[in-house]
Amino acid sequence: MGLLEVDRLSVGIGRLTLLEEITFEVDRGEILGLVGESGSGKSLTALAIAGLLPLIGARVTAGAVRFDDTDLTRLDEYRLRKFRGRRIAFITQNPMTALDPLQPVGEQVDVVARLHLGLPADVARSRTIEILTQLRIPEAATIYRQYPHQLSGGMKQRVVIAMALAGEPDLIVADEPTTALDVTVQAQIIHLLTSLVRERGLALVLITHDMGVVAQCCDRVAVLYAGRLAEQQGVRSLFAAPAHPYTHALIDCIPKDGMARGSLTGIAGSVPSVAHFPSGCRFHPRCIGRQSVCEASVPAATALPGGAVACHFPLNGDARHG
Amino acid sequence: MATHDMADAANLLVIDRLTKRFDSGAGLFAPRRSMTAVRDVSLGVSRGSVVGVVGESGCGKSTLARLVLRLLEPTQGTVHFDGVDLGKLAPRDLRRARRRMQMVFQDPYSSLDPRFTIEQVVGEPFAVQGEALPPGRIAELLDQVGLAGEIARSYPHQLSGGQRQRVGVARALALRPDLLVLDEPTASLDVSIQAQIIKLLQDLKQDLGLTYLFISHDLGLVRYFCDRIIVMYLGAVVEELPSPSTEPRHPYTRALLDSTFSPDPGKRRHLASLTGEIPSAFNLPKGCAFAARCSRASSRCLSERPTLTTHASGHRAACFHPIVADEKEPS
Amino acid sequence: MTGAASSARPALRDNLFARAFRTKTGAIAGGWLVLLALAAIFAHLLTPYEYDIQQLSAAYSPPSLSHWLGTDEFGRDLLTRILYGARISLSVSVISIGLSVLAGMVLGAAAGYFGGRLDRMITTVIDLSWSFPEILVALILVAIIGPGVTGTMVAITVAYLAQFARLTRAQVMAIKSETFIEAASGLGASHRHILFRHLLPNAITPVLVSGMLATGDAIILEATLGFFGLGAQPPTPSWGAMMSSGTALLFKAPWIIIFPGLAAAITVVSINLFGDALIAGLDVRSRPRVE
Numbered sequence: 001m002g003l004l005e006v007d008r009l010s011v012g013i014g015r016l017t018l019l020e021e022i023t024f025e026v027d028r029g030e031i032l033g034l035v036g037e038s039g040s041g042k043s044l045t046a047l048a049i050a051g052l053l054p055l056i057g058a059r060v061t062a063g064a065v066r067f068d069d070t071d072l073t074r075l076d077e078y079r080l081r082k083f084r085g086r087r088i089a090f091i092t093q094n095p096m097t098a099l100d101p102l103q104p105v106g107e108q109v110d111v112v113a114r115l116h117l118g119l120p121a122d123v124a125r126s127r128t129i130e131i132l133t134q135l136r137i138p139e140a141a142t143i144y145r146q147y148p149h150q151l152s153g154g155m156k157q158r159v160v161i162a163m164a165l166a167g168e169p170d171l172i173v174a175d176e177p178t179t180a181l182d183v184t185v186q187a188q189i190i191h192l193l194t195s196l197v198r199e200r201g202l203a204l205v206l207i208t209h210d211m212g213v214v215a216q217c218c219d220r221v222a223v224l225y226a227g228r229l230a231e232q233q234g235v236r237s238l239f240a241a242p243a244h245p246y247t248h249a250l251i252d253c254i255p256k257d258g259m260a261r262g263s264l265t266g267i268a269g270s271v272p273s274v275a276h277f278p279s280g281c282r283f284h285p286r287c288i289g290r291q292s293v294c295e296a297s298v299p300a301a302t303a304l305p306g307g308a309v310a311c312h313f314p315l316n317g318d319a320r321h322g
Numbered sequence: 323m324a325t326h327d328m329a330d331a332a333n334l335l336v337i338d339r340l341t342k343r344f345d346s347g348a349g350l351f352a353p354r355r356s357m358t359a360v361r362d363v364s365l366g367v368s369r370g371s372v373v374g375v376v377g378e379s380g381c382g383k384s385t386l387a388r389l390v391l392r393l394l395e396p397t398q399g400t401v402h403f404d405g406v407d408l409g410k411l412a413p414r415d416l417r418r419a420r421r422r423m424q425m426v427f428q429d430p431y432s433s434l435d436p437r438f439t440i441e442q443v444v445g446e447p448f449a450v451q452g453e454a455l456p457p458g459r460i461a462e463l464l465d466q467v468g469l470a471g472e473i474a475r476s477y478p479h480q481l482s483g484g485q486r487q488r489v490g491v492a493r494a495l496a497l498r499p500d501l502l503v504l505d506e507p508t509a510s511l512d513v514s515i516q517a518q519i520i521k522l523l524q525d526l527k528q529d530l531g532l533t534y535l536f537i538s539h540d541l542g543l544v545r546y547f548c549d550r551i552i553v554m555y556l557g558a559v560v561e562e563l564p565s566p567s568t569e570p571r572h573p574y575t576r577a578l579l580d581s582t583f584s585p586d587p588g589k590r591r592h593l594a595s596l597t598g599e600i601p602s603a604f605n606l607p608k609g610c611a612f613a614a615r616c617s618r619a620s621s622r623c624l625s626e627r628p629t630l631t632t633h634a635s636g637h638r639a640a641c642f643h644p645i646v647a648d649e650k651e652p653s
Numbered sequence: 654m655t656g657a658a659s660s661a662r663p664a665l666r667d668n669l670f671a672r673a674f675r676t677k678t679g680a681i682a683g684g685w686l687v688l689l690a691l692a693a694i695f696a697h698l699l700t701p702y703e704y705d706i707q708q709l710s711a712a713y714s715p716p717s718l719s720h721w722l723g724t725d726e727f728g729r730d731l732l733t734r735i736l737y738g739a740r741i742s743l744s745v746s747v748i749s750i751g752l753s754v755l756a757g758m759v760l761g762a763a764a765g766y767f768g769g770r771l772d773r774m775i776t777t778v779i780d781l782s783w784s785f786p787e788i789l790v791a792l793i794l795v796a797i798i799g800p801g802v803t804g805t806m807v808a809i810t811v812a813y814l815a816q817f818a819r820l821t822r823a824q825v826m827a828i829k830s831e832t833f834i835e836a837a838s839g840l841g842a843s844h845r846h847i848l849f850r851h852l853l854p855n856a857i858t859p860v861l862v863s864g865m866l867a868t869g870d871a872i873i874l875e876a877t878l879g880f881f882g883l884g885a886q887p888p889t890p891s892w893g894a895m896m897s898s899g900t901a902l903l904f905k906a907p908w909i910i911i912f913p914g915l916a917a918a919i920t921v922v923s924i925n926l927f928g929d930a931l932i933a934g935l936d937v938r939s940r941p942r943v944e
Contacts, residue, residue, distance in 0.1 A: 037514050078511070080473070084403070136597075152600075154599050182539065182599070182600070183378060183578065183581045183582065184378060184578065184581045184599075185378075186581070187583070187596070188596065188597070195436075209512055211513070212542075215584065215586055215589075215590075216583045216587075216590055235587045236588070239586060239588075249514065250513070251512040251585050252517075253514050253516065254542070254584075254585040255542050255546030255547075256542075257545070257553075257584070261524065261546070261547075262524055264546060265518070266514050266518030267514040267517070267518070270484055291514065311335070391839055393839055416841070417841035418841070420839065420840060420841040421841070424839065424840075427836060432831045432832040433833050433836050434833055435850075437854050437855060446837065446840060447840045449846075450837065450841050450843075450846055451840070451841060478692045490836075493836070496842075499698055564751075
């Protein structure tokens with residue numbers, strides 16, 4: 001049983017269904033990668049876990065988000081706040097907008113600890129500096145007093161991570177935490193997050209569109225497409241033998257060493273918008289292996305060793321049966 | 323050394339000792355500051371090749387792209403296009419020269435006028451050059467970049483990011499240029515769409531015999547797409563790789579390579595390859611700009627600026643302590 | 654994938670007004686303005702009275718069936734004079750704000766696009782005039798040119814110019830940094846092409862909306878000048894002058910001041926409400942995506 005269990009979660013806005021029967025779980029000390037192109041529903045899943053769907057006028061229509069055996073979808077806003085920011089922390093994509101430009105960054109980290117742990121100001125302050133130091137921020141006491149505009153992008157993202165850690169959470173949901181950063185800094189942040197999970201026994205849901213990032217640090221992977229779960233597996237088997245053609249295509253989008261020119265083709269077309277979801281398997285218009293049944297009926301999730309796939313004609317069938 | 327490629331007639335584009343300094347205007351309360359965005363960059367791009375310029379934010383790669391196309395005036399240095407010094411051209415001649423060199427921009431959202439239909443965007447080059455639009459040319463261009471003719475009447479915001487970038491490519495191709503400067507054409511797109519666009523660019527190059535200067539922050543992509551690679555750090559070239567498979571000599575190139583995440587969980591890297599971040603271009607260190615982040619740095623690196631030295635044919639690096647061929651990467 | 658493209662609507666500018674009319678307040682406010690404009694244009698067909706024929710026997714008649722809004726101290730029908738007054742008020746404010754927008758855009762675009770010394774010169778002049786209240790600028794100008802319709806128009810044009818020049822300049826500067834401007838210069842586009850094909854079309858909408866709102870202010874300014882006797886000269890009716898003559902008779906014949914005032918107030922409020930509806934419809938990127 002995982003720390004976080006997303007169980008057949010469906011999310012809607014008005015009459016439109018944005019997410020349909022999303023299921024995955026993540027346990028302490030584990031990193032789950034939530035992958036897909038923009039528009040696949042990754043960030044929406046994060047909002048659903050955070051109970052922030054009302055912000056965009058959406059709501060959970062079915063299923064549950066169980067955190068430590070409490071169904072978060074049944075909590076009111078008041079009780080939800082005991083979880084959000086305290087036991088479940090969020091890291092957003094853009095560190096530039098996640099920080100208040102008018103407050104020293106250290107104080108913004110303090111606030112979390114004072115609010116959620118009820119620490120007095122001076123204790124919170126020394127704890128903040130301790131966390132900043134742990135995040136390999138040089139001269140943490142100096143950084144503490146600086147304002148966001150005085151810090152580089154990577155440093156700001158570290159401060160955002162420090163804010164997430166300040167409430168001593170059990171679970172962190174990070175939505176594309178490195179997309180806005182330079183590549184060498186991205187590598188640093190990913191390694192930092194990984195070591196936090198391993199050392200502190202945190203659970204991490206890492207939302208990304210980059211299969212390279214997933215391969216580097218995740219333990220399990222859930223692949224979303226157009227609001228549905230396409231495939232879920234352990235990271236090694238997923239990359240060794242992706243069962244869903246979409247997963248396969250996504251992996252093939254990253255250039256690899258020694259790859260022949262012209263072998264990178266991408267995925268034709270683009271993710272459909274909610275109003276134009278195709279019938280049957282939603283990936284069928286872009287799928288190279290589609291058959292007539294793919295357009296006609298929605299593929300049910302079938303079990304894989306250590307995972308599941310929703311496809312009428314999963315790949316590598318032979319390898320798996322053997 | 324700056325003229326290493328100059329004599330070669332096969333070069334469509336020759337950049338020689340190009341430097342661009344920006345002065346931030348001295349205001350009432352702000353002192354005048356100046357930063358060198360591009361410092362002493364020389365390179366040649368031979369006809370039909372793809373030269374990649376790679377580096378992180380602030381390395382000057384986008385400024386370089388704009389200097390090449392004369393969208394910015396260089397502080398020093400020259401750009402020769404097909405043997406002609408662009409800096410010596412009269413405005414009228416420069417306008418004519420622009421037909422042969424075009425740019426594809428990073429942001430497919432702001433690079434198209436929101437009030438133009440796709441038809442108008444792709445037809446604009448003809449209007450600007452005072453030329454009649456050949457009948458059927460718009461449809462032909464849209465088809466060339468893999469777009470259906472019906473979108474001609476749409477507005478940019480009605481298209482997806484990938485579609486918009488294709489429109490940007492179609493606009494660049496309209497006047498049948500020889501050189502395309504591609505400024506991070508896929509950086510704001512999903513990886514799946516990025517691969518589509520790269521494939522498109524590859525096909526177009528083949529079909530139309532184009533030459534590309536490809537600007538990117540992604541060394542993995544550059545190694546896949548380019549024939550030669552120029553690595554920039556804080557405005558200067560730190561290494562030139564004659565082929566995408568050349569093992570890097572410069573520690574920065576090595577670090578960039580190590581920061582590229584391979585989509586293979588079997589090849590995990592357990593150490594962050596670099597610490598620290600890029601220093602501000604407003605106060606560059608006296609010595610090697612990379613020294614502060616470099617594990618190989620010596621006292622010499624802090625006091626003296628290394629220049630590009632040739633290691634093998636076409637392989638040059640600006641480093642006092644280059645990585646030698648059989649050396650394992652430092653751990 | 655691109656099926657919806659053919660049904661794409663024409664440029665936003667074309668139906669911005671239509672969209673404002675579709676909102677409730679937009680429809681009521683816009684309706685009043687259209688009605689008033691029509692009534693002003695066809696005033697000579699709508700009323701049996703003349704605006705300048707005095708009929709002292711009927712002076713100070715309160716509202717009645719023959720004089721719906723009553724008569725003034727010279728026995729002239731108030732409704733008639735309000736309608737003819739609308740001609741002056743509306744045309745003076747619309748024409749002078751139109752001229753003001755035009756001149757302001759030229760100055761603001763030149764300053765914003767070319768920058769440098771030209772920008773500093775224009776900005777300095779604009780900032781100077783911006784630091785005086787419009788009414789003061791207008792009063793000084795009328796004092797120089799002399800009272801009357803022409804003087805009022807020049808005064809209003811100049812008084813509001815700074816506002817439009819500043820707005821255009823800010824718009825142009827923002828749009829100038831967009832990549833599509835760089836793309837156009839990369840194609841070899843001339844300054845003229847960039848200014849007239851890209852910058853102004855993208856900058857114009859907020860300026861037009863602000864011009865619309867300023868028209869309301871201009872009606873008040875025109876009325877104010879008229880109130881001080883500096884606007885249209887008797888017997889030409891103007892709302893301001895009518896109110897001015899009504900002040901002395903506030904208790905004897907209150908309708909003389911109330912009805913022109915009410916006409917001006919409703920018109921100004923309508924212009925503001927309609928302007929708000931326009932602004933609400935301004936979001937450029939609100940149309941659907943092509944799938």
